[in-house]
Amino acid sequence: MTFFIQVFIEGIALGAVYSLVALGFVIIFKATDVLSFAQPALAALGAGFICYFATEAGINFWLSLLIGIFLTGAVGLLIERTVLRQMVGEPVFSVAVITIGVDILIRTFLDDWIGDEPRFLGDSFTSYGNFGSFSIGEFNFKYLEMAGLFVAFIVILLLNLFFKKSRYGLAMLATSFDQETALAQGINVGRVFGLAWFIGGLLAAIAGFVFTGGFNTLTQLSFVLALRALPAVVIGGLDSIPGAIIGSLIIGVTQSLAGYYQYSIEEYFDINLGLGFSTVAPYIIMFFILLVKPEGLFGTKEVERV
Amino acid sequence: MVELSSLLKFEDVSLSFGGITALKNVSFDVKEKSITSIIGPNGAGKTSVFNCISGIYSPDSGNIFFEDANITNMRPNKIAELGIARTFQNIELFENLSVLENILTGVHRRLDYGILSGLFYSSKAKKGELYARKEAEDIIDFLEIEEYRYSYVMSLPYGIQKRVELGRALALAPKLILLDEPAAGMNNEETEDIARFIIDINEELKISVLLVDHDMNMVTDIAHEITVLNFGEKIADGTPNEVIENSSVIEAYVGSSKK
Numbered sequence: 001m002t003f004f005i006q007v008f009i010e011g012i013a014l015g016a017v018y019s020l021v022a023l024g025f026v027i028i029f030k031a032t033d034v035l036s037f038a039q040p041a042l043a044a045l046g047a048g049f050i051c052y053f054a055t056e057a058g059i060n061f062w063l064s065l066l067i068g069i070f071l072t073g074a075v076g077l078l079i080e081r082t083v084l085r086q087m088v089g090e091p092v093f094s095v096a097v098i099t100i101g102v103d104i105l106i107r108t109f110l111d112d113w114i115g116d117e118p119r120f121l122g123d124s125f126t127s128y129g130n131f132g133s134f135s136i137g138e139f140n141f142k143y144l145e146m147a148g149l150f151v152a153f154i155v156i157l158l159l160n161l162f163f164k165k166s167r168y169g170l171a172m173l174a175t176s177f178d179q180e181t182a183l184a185q186g187i188n189v190g191r192v193f194g195l196a197w198f199i200g201g202l203l204a205a206i207a208g209f210v211f212t213g214g215f216n217t218l219t220q221l222s223f224v225l226a227l228r229a230l231p232a233v234v235i236g237g238l239d240s241i242p243g244a245i246i247g248s249l250i251i252g253v254t255q256s257l258a259g260y261y262q263y264s265i266e267e268y269f270d271i272n273l274g275l276g277f278s279t280v281a282p283y284i285i286m287f288f289i290l291l292v293k294p295e296g297l298f299g300t301k302e303v304e305r306v
Numbered sequence: 307m308v309e310l311s312s313l314l315k316f317e318d319v320s321l322s323f324g325g326i327t328a329l330k331n332v333s334f335d336v337k338e339k340s341i342t343s344i345i346g347p348n349g350a351g352k353t354s355v356f357n358c359i360s361g362i363y364s365p366d367s368g369n370i371f372f373e374d375a376n377i378t379n380m381r382p383n384k385i386a387e388l389g390i391a392r393t394f395q396n397i398e399l400f401e402n403l404s405v406l407e408n409i410l411t412g413v414h415r416r417l418d419y420g421i422l423s424g425l426f427y428s429s430k431a432k433k434g435e436l437y438a439r440k441e442a443e444d445i446i447d448f449l450e451i452e453e454y455r456y457s458y459v460m461s462l463p464y465g466i467q468k469r470v471e472l473g474r475a476l477a478l479a480p481k482l483i484l485l486d487e488p489a490a491g492m493n494n495e496e497t498e499d500i501a502r503f504i505i506d507i508n509e510e511l512k513i514s515v516l517l518v519d520h521d522m523n524m525v526t527d528i529a530h531e532i533t534v535l536n537f538g539e540k541i542a543d544g545t546p547n548e549v550i551e552n553s554s555v556i557e558a559y560v561g562s563s564k565k
Contacts, residue, residue, distance in 0.1 A: 158425055166424030166431055167414035167438070174400045174411045181398040184360055186386030186415035186478055195421065 002138045007260045008253060013145040015252020016152035020207040021229035022236070022244035023159065024200035029238050031172040031196035033092055036099045038079065039204050041106035043226035046072035046205025047121060047212040048110050054122030061123050069205040075106075076201025080194050088179070088193075111220045118217035125214035132214050148210035155206065156245060159199075163241060172196065176239075228255070228279065231286040237299025246297065251282040312371075313338045313482055313514050314359070314390075319368030321354055327538050328354040331368070334533040334543060336482065336516050341508050343517040343525045345549075346535035347558065352518040353395060355535075356484050359516075360392050361385045372482070387415060391475035392484035395518075397467050399459045405470050406455050409445055412477025413438040445473045448511075449503065465496040472503060482514045483507065489521045497521060501528055526550060534558070 021039055028036045050068035054061045079102055087095045125132050125144045133142045163169030175182040175192045182189055204226065211225040212218040232251040236243025259278035266273055289297065314336040321329040329351045336342045344352050357363040359370060361382035370378045377385050391412070400408050417434040424431050446452055449469050454462055459470055468488060475483050488504065489497040501524050507513050519525050525532065526546040534542040534549060536558040542549055549555055 161427045162425045165427050165435060167410075167417055167419075167435070168421060168424050170403070170407055170411055170414060173403060173407075177400045177402050178398055180362065180382075181394070181400065182411075183362075183382035184386055184392050184394075185411045185474065186383050187411065188383045 003260070006139050006141075007256050009139070009141070010145060011253030011256030012249060013149040013252070014256055015232075015249035017148045017207050017210045018229040018232050018252055019245045019248035020152055020155060020203045020210075021226045022232045022248045023156070023241065024203040024207075025229065025233045026236075026239065026241055026244040027159075027172075027203075028196050028200045029233075030176050030241075032084070032095075032193050033176055034084070034095045034099065035238065036197075036200065037096065038099045038102040038106065039200065039229070040223040040226035041103040041110070042072055042076060042201050042204035043208035043211065044218070044223040045075060045106055045110055046201075046208035047218045047222060048113065049205070050209055051119050051121045051212075051218055052113075055120070061121075064122070065209060068209070069202055072205035072208070073198045073201035076197040076199075076204070077194050080197035084193070084197075085190070088189075107220075107223060114218060114220050116220075118219045120217055121209065121213050123209075123213050142214070144210060144214040144216075151206060151210075155203070160241065168192075168195065228282065231282045233296075235286050235289050235296055237296030240296070240298035243296055243298030250285060254281050254285050255279065311338055312336065313373065314516070315369075315371040316355070316359070317369045317371065319355075319358060319365045319370065321351075321358060321363055321365045321538075329358070329365070330538045332535065332538070332540050333368075334540065336514055337531070339508070339512055339514055340530045341504065341515040341517060341528055343519065343529035343532045344535060345519065345522070345525055345532060349537070350535040351538040352535060353486060354538075356392060356486055356516075356518065359385075359484060360390060386478060389478070389481035390484065391478040391480035391482075393468075393471045393475050393486055393488060395486040395490065397464075397471055399467060399471055399474065401458070401460045404456050404458055405451060405462070405473075406442055406446070408459060408470055408474045409442045409477045410438055412474050413441045415478060416441075441479075442477065445476050448476070448506075449473045465492060465499070468492070468496075468500065469503070472500075472507075476507065476511070476513075480513060482516060485515060485517045485519075487519050488517070489519055489524055497524055500524075504528055522550075 021043055024039050025036065028034060046068055049071045050064050053059045053064035053067055059067070083098060083102060084095060087098060128143045132144060133140055171182070171187045171192050174185065175187060175189050179189050207226060212222050228251065229248060232247035233244055235250060236245070236247030255278050258281035262273055262277050312335040316332060316334050319329055319332050320327070332351070332355065344355060346352055354363065358365050361377065361380055364379055369376055372388055372390060375388060377388065400411065417438060419428070419431045419434045446455060449472060451466060451469055451473065454466060459467055462470070472488070485504065488500050492500065504515055504517065505528055508515050517525065517529060529546055532543065532546055532549045533540060534555050541558055542552045542555045
């Protein structure tokens with residue numbers, strides 16, 4: 001039971017970090033109606049920025065972290081201004097494909113810089129406690145995971161307030177529904193789009209750090225970690241913030257439990273699930289949820305029926 | 307009657323799409339605190355006039371002035387901020403939002419708290435949102451749609467949706483409101499309601515109205531001045547009585563609409 005609880009909490013922590021990436025997907029989708037496939041590259045880019053400033057440029061790590069996060073937000077803004085602004089009014093599908101191009105472009109340059117060897121980000125999480133972990137009673141936790149959980153919690157709280165209470169949230173919703181009418185209501189549609197991409201970039205970079213900090217290291221494959229937030233968004237419903245969070249938690253816990261219990265399951269059913277089953281498990285959950293609710297758990301169809 | 311100054315000047319505007327001329331050297335004025343109407347058969351260019359004013363189309367030539375500003379090539383959201391609000395021929399409400407939220411989108415343009423205030427929900431943001439809510443409630447009262455406040459607009463009857471759209475435009479606290487066929491598709495009773503609201507908007511809220519409609523009875527009843535378009539050209543203007551007596555108007559408008 002102790003073991004189960006520990007694995008479960010690790011799953012929640014993992015899910016919380018996924019939720020940061022997932023929120024990036026959702027916010028951009030909500031405002032612009034485009035599913036941005038550039039989020040994983042932005043997450044890796046954020047980690048890359050932090051790594052560069054902290055290890056190569058020799059800037060204090062925490063300062064590098066802040067710079068890296070804001071720079072990634074700025075890159076998000078830049079992508080919107082330069083590439084996507086040209087595509088306003090074009091079919092959503094074309095725009096989504098362009099974001100795949102942006103994703104590849106960013107990763108090409110980033111991979112070239114990362115090189116073949118994994119890079120440490122220069123944070124001190126590796127030096128804390130017992131290989132970056134600590135114990136409470138029988139439970140054993142990683143500092144980085146818990147920090148990720150904490151930060152995700154704070155960020156989600158702030159964003160929730162932002163969208164529920166402030167005028168920017170409503171402007172985003174209005175814009176996503178009809179850009180022309182939003183303009184007629186005096187809403188600066190360009191600014192709304194830019195803001196969505198900026199927030200998307202910030203969130204990606206924060207998640208990118210948690211994925212690659214400590215002993216995790218940044219490699220050419222790190223972006224895949226952020227890509228796993230995609231089933232979370234699909235499960236939750238593309239345009240729902242609570243959906244993204246709950247979907248992420250489901251994915252995190254599934255992945256964590258599947259990873260730890262794979263051997264027991266294989267033994268019990270006398271089957272071989274193969275290597276890396278834990279990363280496939282979320283897609284199986286996604287498959288079953290979509291069978292029952294094609295719009296996702298909290299997707300728009302629900303809202304419209306009110 | 308005292309001569310009133312112009313709020314909006316539409317000067318010699320031409321607009322074409324490829325080979326089709328939508329507007330040809332059209333000029334007219336909207337006087338302050340007036341109800342001005344544009345009428346004409348289908349395809350006469352009425353909605354094109356609206357889209358030029360609200361910045362969705364850029365005219366090929368000519369100028370549009372609002373108060374002292376030349377708004378000819380201004381961005382639509384800037385024009386809205388200057389004080390021109392509009393409704394659409396086919397209702398264009400934000401169907402994913404409630405009535406209250408639809409109206410709030412307009413009031414929000416008049417708040418000035420920044421993104422960071424919004425993120426941390428500072429006292430300035432809080433005060434702003436309280437003010438916005440009060441303004442929105444005043445509009446809801448004015449249009450008598452209290453009971454629909456939290457309803458999603460999709461679920462409401464057509465006539466109520468038209469009123470919500472009017473409310474959303476009013477939320478910008480405009481100096482001029484453009485109404486694109488507010489009575490389209492309505493029965494007599496609903497048309498009377500809308501006519502009453504338009505007169506109230508003009509007289510109580512002191513907002514100028516530019517109105518496009520097919521309903522000749524309503525237009526001649528409530529408009530102070532009428533401009534008549536046909537095939538993108540102005541064929542007449544004047545008071546309602548002058549216009550309905552005008553022979554080219556009878557020929558173009560009434561004549562062509564009778565089957």
